Amino acid sequence: MTHVVIVGAGMAGLIAGYSAIKAGHTVTVLEASGRPGGAVQAEHLELPEGVLAVDAGAEAYAARSTVLDELLKDLGLADDIVTPNPAGSWMYLPDVGAVPAPRVGMWGIPGDPTAQEVVAALGVDGAARAAQDLHTPMDLWAKRRAAGAAITVGELVADRFGPVVVERLVAPVVAGVHSADPYDVDIDKIAPGLVDKAIEQGSVAKAIADLRAAAPPGAAVKSVRGGMQQLVNALVTFVQARGQLEYGAKAIALDMETRTVVTETRQRVQGDHIVLAVDAPTVHDLLATSTALPQRAELPAQPALGAGVALVIMAVDCNALDAQPRGTGILVSPNVTDVAAKAATHVTAKWQWARDDAQELKKHRHIVRLSYGRVTDSADGSAPGHDTAEQELLRLARKDLSRMFDVAEEDIGDNLAQVAIIRWRTSMPLTTPENSRRIAGLQEAVQDIDGLHLTGAWFAGTGLAAIAHHSLALSFNPLQ
Numbered sequence: 031m032t033h034v035v036i037v038g039a040g041m042a043g044l045i046a047g048y049s050a051i052k053a054g055h056t057v058t059v060l061e062a063s064g065r066p067g068g069a070v071q072a073e074h075l076e077l078p079e080g081v082l083a084v085d086a087g088a089e090a091y092a093a094r095s096t097v098l099d100e101l102l103k104d105l106g107l108a109d110d111i112v113t114p115n116p117a118g119s120w121m122y123l124p125d126v127g128a129v130p131a132p133r134v135g136m137w138g139i140p141g142d143p144t145a146q147e148v149v150a151a152l153g154v155d156g157a158a159r160a161a162q163d164l165h166t167p168m169d170l171w172a173k174r175r176a177a178g179a180a181i182t183v184g185e186l187v188a189d190r191f192g193p194v195v196v197e198r199l200v201a202p203v204v205a206g207v208h209s210a211d212p213y214d215v216d217i218d219k220i221a222p223g224l225v226d227k228a229i230e231q232g233s234v235a236k237a238i239a240d241l242r243a244a245a246p247p248g249a250a251v252k253s254v255r256g257g258m259q260q261l262v263n264a265l266v267t268f269v270q271a272r273g274q275l276e277y278g279a280k281a282i283a284l285d286m287e288t289r290t291v292v293t294e295t296r297q298r299v300q301g302d303h304i305v306l307a308v309d310a311p312t313v314h315d316l317l318a319t320s321t322a323l324p325q326r327a328e329l330p331a332q333p334a335l336g337a338g339v340a341l342v343i344m345a346v347d348c349n350a351l352d353a354q355p356r357g358t359g360i361l362v363s364p365n366v367t368d369v370a371a372k373a374a375t376h377v378t379a380k381w382q383w384a385r386d387d388a389q390e391l392k393k394h395r396h397i398v399r400l401s402y403g404r405v406t407d408s409a410d411g412s413a414p415g416h417d418t419a420e421q422e423l424l425r426l427a428r429k430d431l432s433r434m435f436d437v438a439e440e441d442i443g444d445n446l447a448q449v450a451i452i453r454w455r456t457s458m459p460l461t462t463p464e465n466s467r468r469i470a471g472l473q474e475a476v477q478d479i480d481g482l483h484l485t486g487a488w489f490a491g492t493g494l495a496a497i498a499h500h501s502l503a504l505s506f507n508p509l510q
């Protein structure tokens with residue numbers, strides 16, 4: 031029998047374990063911490079009336095791929111798949127404040143530059159410039175494509191729609207949701223096929239409108255009733271019933287001669303295949319310990335960690351939020367100076383199950399989740415984020431919630447039932463071009479090593495759907 035040893039019990043490692051077991055192999059999963067799931071985690075808010083579980087990391091998955099639907103079905107969770115409130119989200123922009131986000135778009139790039147929400151967000155002149163995309167030939171981009179040059183989201187959008195569209199519509203989404211600078215993000219990575227379709231159609235907006243119209247009907251994201259932690263629980267039950275899952279088992283060394291993982295407690299776990307489902311800096315550390323790697327001397331420089339994020343999750347009893355004033359939530363432009371958060375999710379407006387759970391405990395109870403820390407922040411710590419002290423985050427969160435949702439600060443402060451602060455550092459890859467090169471270098475260094483596999487957000491692409499796809503595609507054939 032083939033034995034697969036997996037390092038890391040985040041979503042990537044657990045899905046790799048599930049996949050290996052399904053293929054008939056035996057599995058050992060080693061997890062450094064005391065709990066599974068990595069960045070998919072529930073926070074249990076202790077409230078006077080009872081405990082409320084809310085997502086403290088990933089809260090949804092992209093619906094464009096059916097891979098997670100299939101997995102959830104196989105694990106018996108088909109009836110628990112949920113879609114968000116279709117009310118849509120808002121944006122918080124310099125000068126105008128809160129405005130509804132354009133309904134037809136992709137990564138903030140408008141599918142209809144003449145839409146009312148686009149004019150409200152850009153102003154009449156900005157919208158007129160954006161509409162030039164509809165009539166300007168795509169020749170420049172066809173040439174770039176033919177030359178095989180990489181095209182970033184920022185440069186394409188700035189040219190076609192004007193830099194103001196990058197600044198006001200695209201940056202809040204790319205920086206807020208994906209923690210990246212639009213001028214660093216390769217468009218083919220996040221919107222495969224868009225550039226070719228735009229060249230064919232003579233317009234990026236028309237191509238987006240077409241792609242959106244052709245997408246399966248329904249929401250762009252889905253989740254699980256009770257939170258994404260339910261998927262972790264189901265995967266853990268599956269893996270533990272058929273294999274081994276060990277907590278407090280931090281891998282510190284790798285011996286590829288014998289295909290053995292060594293843990294901090296000096297346990298040696300041997301397998302036919304080794305899957306590293308951890309962040310790239312840790313993969314680099316582990317590879318550097320193995321004497322059997324011919325490419326050892328050729329390992330690229332160690333990838334760097336990003337600045338990370340801090341989340342402030344607030345349970346607040348506030349009638350003014352009943353009207354869901356910002357739909358499912360709000361993304362903040364990096365150029366705004368009166369709000370420090372990069373985004374806020376109105377959890378109880380977005381997910382019916384969360385509203386039912388919260389309001390079963392108390393009427394008018396709302397859960398909001400604010401996030402702090404952008405990848406574009408300077409490293410001097412001047413912008414609030416991962417390292418900001420708790421009291422300061424709390425002060426900012428009350429002020430920001432009041433500004434973004436147009437609710438009096440006293441209404442929040444006086445009615446705050448519970449607050450939790452969660453900090454994330456390793457689960458979000460740093461997407462600068464230099465870091466992406468180092469990550470690609472690591473992948474290249476291991477590609478010819480039989481029995482060694484890398485997976486996870488750093489190698490598969492951020493997002494649960496991309497990770498699931500990648501981990502499920504790992505193949506554990508018998509080795510010579």
Ligand SMILES: Cc1cc2nc3c(=O)[nH]c(=O)nc-3n(C[C@H](O)[C@H](O)[C@H](O)COP(=O)(O)OP(=O)(O)OC[C@H]3O[C@@H](n4cnc5c(N)ncnc54)[C@H](O)[C@@H]3O)c2cc1C
Nearest residue numbers: 038040041042062068069087088089090281486487493494
């Ligand atoms: C706040 C936040 C919100 C997000 N929201 C979404 C969302 O809504 N939708 C979406 O699709 N994605 C979202 N993401 C991204 C998504 O959650 C992550 O990309 C994904 O969960 C990463 O999974 P992973 O298994 O690659 O890594 P991780 O979740 O980081 O798991 C890695 C695991 O490896 C363990 N480990 C590390 N080192 C060792 C070692 N040496 N030995 C053994 N174990 C080790 C860690 O303890 C951890 O459990 C979000 C991320 C964050 C931080």
